[in-house]
Amino acid sequence: MPILLDTTKAPVLQRLLDETDTTGLTWSIEPGGAQALPSAEVVVAGIANLEHAGPQELSFVANPRYQSQLIDAQAAVVLVTAEVAQAYRDSLAQAGRADQALPLVVCNSPYLLFARIGQWFDRQLHSQPAGAIHPSAVVAPGAIVDPSAHVGPLAVIEAGVEIGPRARIGAGCVVGEGCRIGADTVLHPRVTLYRGVSMGARCVILSGAVIGDDGFGFAPDPSRAKGAWTKIPQFGGVRIGDDVEVGANTTIDRGALDDTVIGNGVKIDNQIMIGHNCRIGDHTAMAACVGIAGSTTIGQRCSIGGAAMIGGHLKIGDDVFISAATPVHSNIDKPGQYTGFFPMTEHAQWERNAVAVRHLATMAKRIKALEKK
């Protein structure tokens, strides 16, 4: 399914780039070969992956691994680094096809430029709902909804909530007492915020996410029954910074007494669980299915691979990369990559190795004994 604008909205390349946010980017249009349109006439009606892009679609090469696809590309224009541009022209020249070169945008970061152009397309394609409260929404008296904000059908906004300019609350969301939603923040349909959750500007919260639910806190209560537990009410809140994304069906517990804190620019994928009183540093990103037990602090700019499981009361420093499927049970002070999972093999081989793993400590002793002899 191509991502296409209707023809009245498709701009020429130069206008598209003028209207794109290119902060931090350097770029220049390089004309194509004789057979290409002059770059001033290149119309960009859509965006696509290089292998599917047609003659009115913009594409990109973010990873030099894919540059070999470029030689047969059909795109209107391609975003590339200077190195990829040079390799492309050299390959075409060697093949005697220099006149077939496509127009390029040579850029210090084609992937970032592509992201920004994508945001431009997104604004054209998906009009934001106008600032209005759907008549089926249930908004408590005293909730403050900025006149430019939008509240979707069947949403519930409880007392004391403040919703900032241009924020959008999707269909079926529940925003609990006293929550604060910053400017331009978007709650997709069916998000739940418990009471007292605050979040900054430009956040995106995906459907099914639950933020501010009770942390898992119980005290042993043998007076009721052997092994019984009694609930420790969770009084803390959740504070979320600016530019945070929270994935679908992710859960972020409220703190027990102090708050759970998510820093600016943190990106949290789907089905992640963040326990009470965790603190996540700015710009840390975590892939789907990660779990973080309570009271753990994670530094800035960390990457947490999918399904990594991080224990409670730990301290992970800045710039740490945890591999996917890795359980973390100790503090990490030093930047770097950390890994721990049993490597997959064919099942029969795993069975033999698994037997050996169970006797590893003994094996170690036997080696020692052999060395002594």
Place this chain on the structure above:
Amino acid sequence: MPILLDTTKAPVLQRLLDETDTTGLTWSIEPGGAQALPSAEVVVAGIANLEHAGPQELSFVANPRYQSQLIDAQAAVVLVTAEVAQAYRDSLAQAGRADQALPLVVCNSPYLLFARIGQWFDRQLHSQPAGAIHPSAVVAPGAIVDPSAHVGPLAVIEAGVEIGPRARIGAGCVVGEGCRIGADTVLHPRVTLYRGVSMGARCVILSGAVIGDDGFGFAPDPSRAKGAWTKIPQFGGVRIGDDVEVGANTTIDRGALDDTVIGNGVKIDNQIMIGHNCRIGDHTAMAACVGIAGSTTIGQRCSIGGAAMIGGHLKIGDDVFISAATPVHSNIDKPGQYTGFFPMTEHAQWERNAVAVRHLATMAKRIKALEKK
């Protein structure tokens, strides 16, 4: 709690089988011993597990492991293979109790026949809501809802949606702009479909599932802050075939540029995460808590065990069986079973073995050194 029809609906055995879909099955009723009802008079008022089935309930032996329970069973009739039937009669004869034999239905696949009879019971027990749109639902002008389809209370159907014949949209669902729902497909309560999701006929989507949410795509954006990310809008859709089941609180991301694709007959359990641009082949089944990172292709007829975690940009062929709790970080071309997890032991033993694991590479070298001597 027995699964019982009211007496007016309980059929005799022959009629039950006549009304059951037995495509692909061969079966015959075998009369019981002298003390059993003639099979033409066996009334089936309910279905139950063998150990609980009473004299008006149908049961089954799907796994020969459980055939020893048969000798003391009280059921009205039992579905069995020819082998199990023979063993049952032999055991009764040896015990001098041949006249106590229950009526049997001898069948090439008792489990499949049981499933089909279960579907018959399900239709009797759980009447489908009549085709109607609940007055509390919010249906956008221009959405096309087949007159035989049902939309439950407080559901939201956005513009451009098409809902096919006899489809049912549960209470509190949100169906985003332009989604297409095939005939006889059922969305249980509180399902969310983002814009542009299409699904075929006879699908079942369980509560809390989120389909078509944004894939997790960000470009590094150092112009804003060290380590900052900017969102890559996700333009692709999700295409789901016929006869697909999606479990409760499962999430399936929309594609970045191309679509995420789920083949026909795929069965997806609860709390599974499928990343953007994944392609899942026909009839593949995956147990709960599986995670699949973006752009991975999985073949047909695969089985993915619970909590297996599959990395991104991988290719898994047809007929592959991934064991539960196994992380997959490389392509798999060859059919077969693949496994990788650390075997559980008592904690003290694990602690000793875990120390040795950390020094395994060194141990390997020491063994080599010993061998050289």
Place this chain on the structure above:
Amino acid sequence: MPILLDTTKAPVLQRLLDETDTTGLTWSIEPGGAQALPSAEVVVAGIANLEHAGPQELSFVANPRYQSQLIDAQAAVVLVTAEVAQAYRDSLAQAGRADQALPLVVCNSPYLLFARIGQWFDRQLHSQPAGAIHPSAVVAPGAIVDPSAHVGPLAVIEAGVEIGPRARIGAGCVVGEGCRIGADTVLHPRVTLYRGVSMGARCVILSGAVIGDDGFGFAPDPSRAKGAWTKIPQFGGVRIGDDVEVGANTTIDRGALDDTVIGNGVKIDNQIMIGHNCRIGDHTAMAACVGIAGSTTIGQRCSIGGAAMIGGHLKIGDDVFISAATPVHSNIDKPGQYTGFFPMTEHAQWERNAVAVRHLATMAKRIKALEKK
């Protein structure tokens, strides 16, 4: 953010303790040093962690590890054991600061007392909605809602439901046909109960939880296509005892023929998956992201660490502790702690060790060969 009562509600210490449920606790107020307020005058306006507690806030030392923080604490009063009290007074005396001792409540279980005082605060701070059905809720005729129960906005209550005294159904919940909700049970917003779920008194179900969804049951159906499956309808229910907590976005499958059963006092954290026909014994607690496959029985008073994955058709006895991130694939009869995960190291070291793991069985043989020489 301090947890503070308004001044009209802040009690003196003695009254607070009189109004707190202290069943099973022994406690006494011990006066502070000369500079402290007489304990009869200590006003408790809030509760806080020891490091943040100010002169009107109550705090506690549950873990002797944190007792060193006590010497500099500023709290109004601190809950401690007799041992911690003694150590505190000794330390102050040594430092020549005996007159600065804070008032203490000496107690056999400070953590339990703290939980109970927290519950007192919770009642003051978070008034329960009055018994009423919000006009936007959709309640089927024939559903029985106790007059003292509360049904929030946009909730759906289907036919045949019974909701007990003082129970509260949050905004946007869907309570399916024939469910029974016991007295004082609370469903947070956006919980889904399928038909026929029963739960006892004083349960707490967090947002996004789905209870009673179809178990994952399919029979191979080669008559339709190679590798195809057909659904086995799930007729069983879910029975939940008293005092159970179910976390956010957790899913509990209904049984296939028999019920899924959750015992009294079971505490289930977020994003947990419990398969069909599981039986969980009284007072067992499980941390987030645990998965339990179908038909597994878990005993009483077990602790299941976060992200532990338990296979199907297993039997785990009483008082078993499964470590976090541990896969369980066999029965466990004996109480004790069980563990199995690959220990994390720096990535380069893991890579070397992972290579060795793949050859472990061979290594074991080579050691044997060396020993023979």
